[in-house]
Amino acid sequence: MVNSTSVIMLSWEYPPRIIGGLSAHVYELSRSLSRLGVKVHVVTCDFPGAPEYEEVNGVSVHRVDSYRYPTPDFATWVAMMNVNLQHATAEIIASDRKFSVIHCHDWLVADAGIGLKHLFRLPLIATIHSTEHGRRGGIHDDYQRMIASHEAWLTREAWRIICCSNYMAWEVSNVLNVPHDKIDVVPNGIDSQLYDEPFHANELRLRFASTDEKLILYVGRLVHEKGVHLLLESMPQLIRDFNAKLVIVGEGYLKEELIKRAEELGIGSKVFITGFLESSTLRGLFRVADVCVIPSLYEPFGIVALEAMVSKCPIVTTGVGGLGEILQHEKTALFVYPTPESIRWGVSQLLQNRRLAEVLTDNAYQRAKLFYRWDTIAENTLAVYTRVVKEYGMGSWKAK
Amino acid sequence: MAYEVDILASKISNNLPVSVVTFNDGAYSVESKSHTLEIHRVPNPVTPHATIVTWSVSLCSEIERIVADIYYAREKREMLLDVHGWHFIPAAVALKKALKIPFAFTPHSLEEHRSGDPSSALSSCIRGIEWLGLYESSLVVVDSLWMKEQVQKIHSVPQGKIKIPKDTEELLSSYQKILQAS
Numbered sequence: 001m002v003n004s005t006s007v008i009m010l011s012w013e014y015p016p017r018i019i020g021g022l023s024a025h026v027y028e029l030s031r032s033l034s035r036l037g038v039k040v041h042v043v044t045c046d047f048p049g050a051p052e053y054e055e056v057n058g059v060s061v062h063r064v065d066s067y068r069y070p071t072p073d074f075a076t077w078v079a080m081m082n083v084n085l086q087h088a089t090a091e092i093i094a095s096d097r098k099f100s101v102i103h104c105h106d107w108l109v110a111d112a113g114i115g116l117k118h119l120f121r122l123p124l125i126a127t128i129h130s131t132e133h134g135r136r137g138g139i140h141d142d143y144q145r146m147i148a149s150h151e152a153w154l155t156r157e158a159w160r161i162i163c164c165s166n167y168m169a170w171e172v173s174n175v176l177n178v179p180h181d182k183i184d185v186v187p188n189g190i191d192s193q194l195y196d197e198p199f200h201a202n203e204l205r206l207r208f209a210s211t212d213e214k215l216i217l218y219v220g221r222l223v224h225e226k227g228v229h230l231l232l233e234s235m236p237q238l239i240r241d242f243n244a245k246l247v248i249v250g251e252g253y254l255k256e257e258l259i260k261r262a263e264e265l266g267i268g269s270k271v272f273i274t275g276f277l278e279s280s281t282l283r284g285l286f287r288v289a290d291v292c293v294i295p296s297l298y299e300p301f302g303i304v305a306l307e308a309m310v311s312k313c314p315i316v317t318t319g320v321g322g323l324g325e326i327l328q329h330e331k332t333a334l335f336v337y338p339t340p341e342s343i344r345w346g347v348s349q350l351l352q353n354r355r356l357a358e359v360l361t362d363n364a365y366q367r368a369k370l371f372y373r374w375d376t377i378a379e380n381t382l383a384v385y386t387r388v389v390k391e392y393g394m395g396s397w398k399a400k
Numbered sequence: 401m402a403y404e405v406d407i408l409a410s411k412i413s414n415n416l417p418v419s420v421v422t423f424n425d426g427a428y429s430v431e432s433k434s435h436t437l438e439i440h441r442v443p444n445p446v447t448p449h450a451t452i453v454t455w456s457v458s459l460c461s462e463i464e465r466i467v468a469d470i471y472y473a474r475e476k477r478e479m480l481l482d483v484h485g486w487h488f489i490p491a492a493v494a495l496k497k498a499l500k501i502p503f504a505f506t507p508h509s510l511e512e513h514r515s516g517d518p519s520s521a522l523s524s525c526i527r528g529i530e531w532l533g534l535y536e537s538s539l540v541v542v543d544s545l546w547m548k549e550q551v552q553k554i555h556s557v558p559q560g561k562i563k564i565p566k567d568t569e570e571l572l573s574s575y576q577k578i579l580q581a582s
Contacts, residue, residue, distance in 0.1 A: 069528035072521035075450035079457035080525060083490045090497040111461050114445075115491070118465035119498035121472065142448045149446045150458070399472065 005100045005385050006039035008093060008116075010085060010109040012078075014044040014061060020221070021303050022105055022129060025188055027056075032189070032378030034058035038385070041099075043089045045081060064088040075146065078108055086112035093120050097399075100389050101125055104158075107132075107150040114157045121399040123392045125384060126158035128168065130300040133175040135225065137298070152176045159388045162186050162381065164301040165322030171300070184384050187326070188303050189374035192310040195283055204281065205288040208272060209245040214351055216244050217289035217313070219282065219304045220296075222252030222273075227295035227318060232258055232271065233340035234347070239270050242351050247289070248273045249282060286311035291350050291357075297338055299323050305333075309368035314357040316346035326372075332364035405484050411568040413437035421466050421488075423459060440466050452487075453525055460491035467495055480575050482506060482541070486526060489533035496536060502582040504575065505537035507547075512554050531555050538578040539563060541571065 009030060013023040030040045040059045045066040046052070054061050064084050071077040089112065093099055103125045104113035110126075117124040132147040133139055139148050155161050155176050161183045163169040169183045202211075209215045216238065220226045228248060238244040248258070248271065255273060262271040277285070286292065292308040294317040301322035308315050309326075315333035317323050329335035336346040350357045392398075402422075409420050413436040424441030431439045446458040471479055481503035483492045492503040511530055515523040534540055534555050540562045542548050548562045565571040 070521045070524040071453070072525070073450060076453045076522065076525060079451075079454040080528075082457055083460075083493075083529075086490075086494055087497055090494055094498055094500075111457050115461035115464040115494055116498070118461075118468045119494060121468070143450060146446060146448055146450055146454070149448075153445045153458075 005382065005389060006041075006098055007033070007101050007103050007385060008041045008043065008089060008099050009103045009105070010089065010113050011042060011044050011105040012066075012081065012085075012108040014042055014063075016050055017045055017047040021188075021301075024303075025129070026105060028189060028191060028374045029378060029381060030059040031057035032374040033382060035375065036378055036382055038378075038382060039098075041092060043085055043092065045085075062088060062092060075143065079111065082109060082111035085109060086115050089116055090119060093122075101159075101385050103127070103385075104154065105129065107147055107154055110150045110154040110157075114154065117157060121397060123159040123388045124157055125160050125162065125388060126154050127162040127164075128155065128172050128176075129164065130168070131171055131175050134171055134298055134300065137225070148176075155182075158182075159392070160184055160384055162384060164188050165325050167321040167325065168300045184380075186377060186380045186384065187322075187372060188301050188306065189372045189377035190303070190306040190310055190368060191374055192369055194279075195287065195307075195310045197280075197283075199280070199284045199287070201284070201288050204284040208247045208274075208285065208288075212243060213245040213270075214238075214242045214290045215288065216246045216347060217249070217285060217292045217308075218246065218295075219249045219286075219292070219307070220294070222248070222250050222254040222258060224254065225296065225298040226252075227297045227338055228258065229254060229261070230338055230340050231293050231295045231343055232261055232265070234344040235262075235267055235271065236265050237344055238347055238351075239267055241348065244270070244347075244351075246271045247285065249275075249277050249285065251275055283307070283311065286313045289313050291316055291347050293343060293347060294318070294323060295336075295338060295343055296320050296323060302326055306368055306372050309361075309364040309372075312361040312365050314350045314361050315364065316343060316350060326367075327364070330360075332360055332367055334360070408568070408571075409437060412572065415568075415572055419467075419470050421463055421470075423487075440470075442466055451522060453522065453529075456487045456529075457490055460488060460494070463488055463491040464494055467491070467501075468499065471495075471499055471501065478579055480504065480579055482575075483533065483537070484508060486511070486530045486533060489529050489536075493532060493536045500582065502538045502578050503536075504539040504541055504578065505533040506541040507533070507551065508543075510547075510550060510554060513550070527554075534561075537561075538581065539574055541565065541574070 011026040013019045015027050034040050043062045046063040066081040069080045101123050105127050132144050155178045169185050173180045235246050262268045292313045292315050299321035305326045317333050318338045319335040327333040334346040336342040409418050412418050417436045419438050421440045429441045442462050444459045445462050449455040479501050481492050484506045495501045511526040512518050534557045551557050
């Protein structure tokens with residue numbers, strides 16, 4: 001399939017550099033767009049051992065030296081990373097002036113993307129994956145104010161804004177003062193085929209729990225907004241009633257606190273904090289877990305829900321933010337309040353009633369396959385590009 | 401630096417059109433001083449900032465917007481930038497790479513001398529930006545032999561690239577050479 005649209009995408013992470021969910025998002029979106037015939041260039045930060053340039057499933061990936069200058073802090077590093085990213089991207093666009101749009105992912109590449117927009121007079125599209133206000137539960141200091149100011153500037157300069165859920169569209173509109181009609185909602189997607197690959201279920205499960213233990217799975221950053229501390233508090237009774245084992249996958253500033261609290265609760269041997277896991281191991285873990293708990297207090301989208309859905313793993317969730325759009329109570333998951341008691345109730349229901357768990361997982365699996373395929377996400381993203389290119393074509397703001 | 405640039409711009413505008421693009425801690429404004437001299441005062445689109453470098457980089461994106469608008473308004477006619485100080489170097493390099501606009505760099509001072517702790521990470525970063533400007537520019541303009549020696553010594557810039565123009569005519573002649581070469 002051939003499409004005349006060509007996009008230059010800026011993202012501070014792309015595999016093998018993985019900081020959060022952005023890396024997988026840009027990887028899957030870019031290769032799905034390429035399958036639709038869109039010419040895609042991704043400009044991103046370098047990573048030890050990764051080539052400066054490569055083609056990945058038809059996508060041209062440029063990795064830029066992002067540590068060229070010594071910097072005193074993260075904010076200054078981000079600024080200088082933008083300088084390097086922008087200069088490299090300017091050379092790419094100048095050498096082949098056939099790009100239709102610039103697509104920026106989050107505030108971390110705002111300085112570079114906005115400058116490039118004006119230098120080449122190309123329309124800018126911004127995906128806002130989350131906001132500083134949402135991540136921190138408000139803006140509390142000047143450092144956060146700077147990030148929020150970047151986010152507001154990026155959304156002001158963008159021709160269209162893409163958010164991954166209606167919840168995020170609402171948040172961006174309200175927190176950053178963006179007119180709601182400037183925002184398109186395109187959810188994240190999942191490559192379900194990866195979860196169908198053969199694996200040694202028993203062998204993998206035994207690495208995390210014994211055969212007589214019920215495996216309760218949490219996957220996500222170990223930070224307050226993810227509510228993992230609430231899940232931990234719900235565990236003592238679940239361990240007594242079901243011989244449950246809690247496996248926590250992820251890293252974050254709460255890690256030490258969680259370990260300490262598990263010891264205080266006397267359940268240290270029943271809580272396994274694994275840190276980051278290899279992708280194939282993580283996919284297998286979703287497939288062998290008895291319940292996956294997503295106890296978030298703030299969630300722009302909730303990609304972990306899609307991972308559990310395509311793995312046919314029963315889900316207990318608070319249903320906040322984007323989770324409430326992906327999942328439905330008593331259809332595809334059990335929704336609970338963000339309290340240890342309520343989480344305990346939800347997990348107990350699914351461990352006791354396997355028929356209910358089966359119905360929920362079957363429904364969830366079908367829903368993920370139907371609505372969250374990357375090909376569909378790419379088609380919806382391309383529709384945004386096409387709209388922008390059409391509107392741009394009708395205007396006079398051009399590099400002429 | 402502001403006073404020097406003001407005098408220089410006034411003198412040069414007798415011979416060719418000059419746009420001065422500078423920071424303003426307020427709303428964006430354009431002032432026409434004569435039919436060949438205009439002053440663009442540009443606010444920083446992001447506030448507050450963590451460091452002087454984050455301030456500079458965000459402001460540079462806005463400087464790029466203003467200079468690109470001037471470039472397109474002049475229908476891409478031949479243009480040259482003279483960048484005073486390191487703060488706008490990221491913008492100058494971006495304009496050079498994107499629109500092939502060459503630039504001269506006038507470092508009125510060097511971080512090595514300004515900073516109380518030149519080996520700090522922030523000073524090293526600023527030195528890196530200064531080096532980028534000295535390396536990417538077509539001409540380095542200084543106002544003393546001592547400064548020329550310092551630029552050479554600290555940043556290893558080739559001697560031939562550094563000029564100490566004795567008057568505006570000599571500076572204009574250097575500008576002309578850059579444009580001819582580009």
